[in-house]
Amino acid sequence: MALPTIILLLLVVLFFSSNATQPPRTLHIPVLHRDAAFPPAPGATSPISLRLHAADATHYTVQLASSLHSTTITDDQQLRSPVVSGLPFDSGEYFATVGVGDPPTRALVVIDTGSDLIWLQCAPCRRCYRQLTPLYDPRRSSTTTHRRIPCSSPRCRGVLRYPGCDARTGGCVYTVVYGDGSSSTGDLATDRLVVFPDDDGIAHHNVTLGCGHDNGGLFESAAGLLGVGRGKLSFPTQVADTYGRVFSYCLGDRMSRNTSTSYLVFGRAPEPPSMAFTPLRTNPRRPSLYYVDMVGFSVGGERVAGLASDSSLALDAATGRGGVVVDSGTAISRFAVDAYAAVRDAFDARAAAGGMRKVDDNFSVFDACYDVYGYGGGHPKVRVPSIVLHFAGGADMALPPANYLVPVVGGDRRTHFCLGFQAADDGLNVLGNVQQQGFGVVFDVERGRIGFAPNGCSA
Structure with a gap:
C-alpha cells in the first residue's frame, strides 16, 4: 500500500486444498467477492448495469x-461495470483469509504487493480500528507458536527499517507507516500462519509477523495486512524455500459477484x-x-x-x-x-x-x-x-x-x-x-x- 488514493472495498478470500504437513509446490487460491462476506445493506442503491x-x-x-x-x-x-451510489472507491483493497496462532484465529488481511511486513491487530489494543473478524489475542495461543523476537535478533535490527525495543520485556518493536497515513505499531514475533480450505489448513510455522497494539488509518474492516513485496519479511520471501520466488494473481471484476475464477497463486503456475x-x-x-x-x-x-x-x-x-x-x-x-x-x-x-x-x-x-x-x-x-x-x-x-x-x-x-x-x-x-x-x-x-x-x- 504505497500511495494515498480513493478506493473501493473488495474481498479476496484464500483457500488451499492440500495436506497440512506437506504443502504443495504450487498453492492455488480462488477469490470471492466482498459481498460473499459483507452483503449489501438492506435498501442500498442497486448498481446500474x-x-x-x-x-x-x-x-x-x-x-x-x-x-x-x-x-x-x-x-x-x-x-459489466455496475455503478453504486455515492463516491466510488471508498476502499479498494483485496483481502485474504488466514489463521494465526494455535488454535488459529481467522483474520481478513489486505494483500499488498507494495509492502513487506505481515501484521494484524492484537489484543490488548491501545488503539484499534473496527475489524470484521475476531481480534487475535496471542495470550490465548500456544506458547510454542507465538514467540516475541528479542531486540538483539538480526530479524529486528537487520531487517526492520525503524526497529524499536521494549525496555521492559526486551522484545523487538516495529512501526510501519504507509503513504496514505495509515500505520501500525506493535511487537515483532514469530507465529503459526494457516490458510484454510475448510476446517483444515496448510500451516507455515515460525512466520515473522507484527502483532499490532496501536493501529489506525484506512484499514477499516481488515484485521491487518499480508505483505507480498520483495523484502525479507514478505510472505513470498518467507516461503520461498517451498514455493520459489514467484507468485501470480488475477484480481477479478471489482464490482461483480461472479469472481469464483479469480485467484492468488504462490509457486510457478502454467502461463x-x-x-x-x-x-x-x-x-x-x-x-x-x-x-x-x-x-x-x-x-x-x-x-x-x-x-x-x-x-x-x-x-x-x-x-x-x-x-x-x-x-x-x-x-x-x-x-x-x-x-x-x-x-x-x-x-x-x-x-x-x-x-x-x-x-x-x-x-x-x-x-x-x-x-x-x-x-x-x-x-x-x-x-x-x-x-x-x-x-x-x-x-x-x-x-x-x-x-x-x-x-x-x-x-x-x-x-x-x-x-x-x-x-x-x-x-x-x-x-x-x-x-x-x-x-x-x-x-x-x-x-x-x-x-x-x-x-x-x-x-
Whole structure:
C-alpha cells in the first residue's frame, strides 16, 4: 500500500486444498467477492448495469442497459461495470483469509504487493480500528507458536527499517507507516500462519509477523495486512524455500459477484499463451517494490505523442525517480504529470468525436469526466476510445473499458464516467488494481520479469 488514493472495498478470500504437513509446490487460491462476506445493506442503491462491447480494434461502443436497476451477473463473459451510489472507491483493497496462532484465529488481511511486513491487530489494543473478524489475542495461543523476537535478533535490527525495543520485556518493536497515513505499531514475533480450505489448513510455522497494539488509518474492516513485496519479511520471501520466488494473481471484476475464477497463486503456475513479459526492475531506494519500465500509451489505436519526457516512465536507478510500480494495494493508477496530461488530452479529443460529452465539474480526483445521458431521452450509444499501456520488452496491456472508465454519481444523481487515472507529482508512478483487474499478473523474481495476460481469471 504505497500511495494515498480513493478506493473501493473488495474481498479476496484464500483457500488451499492440500495436506497440512506437506504443502504443495504450487498453492492455488480462488477469490470471492466482498459481498460473499459483507452483503449489501438492506435498501442500498442497486448498481446500474452497463454493457461494454468491442466495436472495432480502436474503439468500444457503450450501450446503456434498459433497466437501471439490473444486478444480474450472467456467465456470458460480457463485461459489466455496475455503478453504486455515492463516491466510488471508498476502499479498494483485496483481502485474504488466514489463521494465526494455535488454535488459529481467522483474520481478513489486505494483500499488498507494495509492502513487506505481515501484521494484524492484537489484543490488548491501545488503539484499534473496527475489524470484521475476531481480534487475535496471542495470550490465548500456544506458547510454542507465538514467540516475541528479542531486540538483539538480526530479524529486528537487520531487517526492520525503524526497529524499536521494549525496555521492559526486551522484545523487538516495529512501526510501519504507509503513504496514505495509515500505520501500525506493535511487537515483532514469530507465529503459526494457516490458510484454510475448510476446517483444515496448510500451516507455515515460525512466520515473522507484527502483532499490532496501536493501529489506525484506512484499514477499516481488515484485521491487518499480508505483505507480498520483495523484502525479507514478505510472505513470498518467507516461503520461498517451498514455493520459489514467484507468485501470480488475477484480481477479478471489482464490482461483480461472479469472481469464483479469480485467484492468488504462490509457486510457478502454467502461463497462458497470451502472457507477455516485461523486465522487472529494482530501485535501490525502494528495493521492496516491483518496478517496470513503461515506454508509452496508445489511445484510439494511435501512439500518444507530446510527452515532455518519456523518461518519467522509465526507472532511473541512480536517482530512484521514474519507473512504474505494480501495486495491488493502490486502486487508481498514477502517472507523471506530463504523461497523464498527454493521455488525458488524447482521450478527451477522441471521446468528443465519439459522442462523449465532457462535463465541467470534477469528481474527487478525476478531472476528465463525461456524460453519456440526455441525448433525446433514449439510451445512447457512444464510442469509447481504447487505451493500451506499452511496457519495455514489447509487453502491452490493452485495457477493457471498465478498467479505465470509472462510474461516479454526481450531486444531481446523474451518473458520469471519468477517465480513471491520476497525475502523480511525487515522481512515483503506479499501476493500480483497477487497471489490473481481469489480467493474470505474474511476479517472477527468479527470472527477473513481470507478466500480464488478458482474460487471466478465465485462464
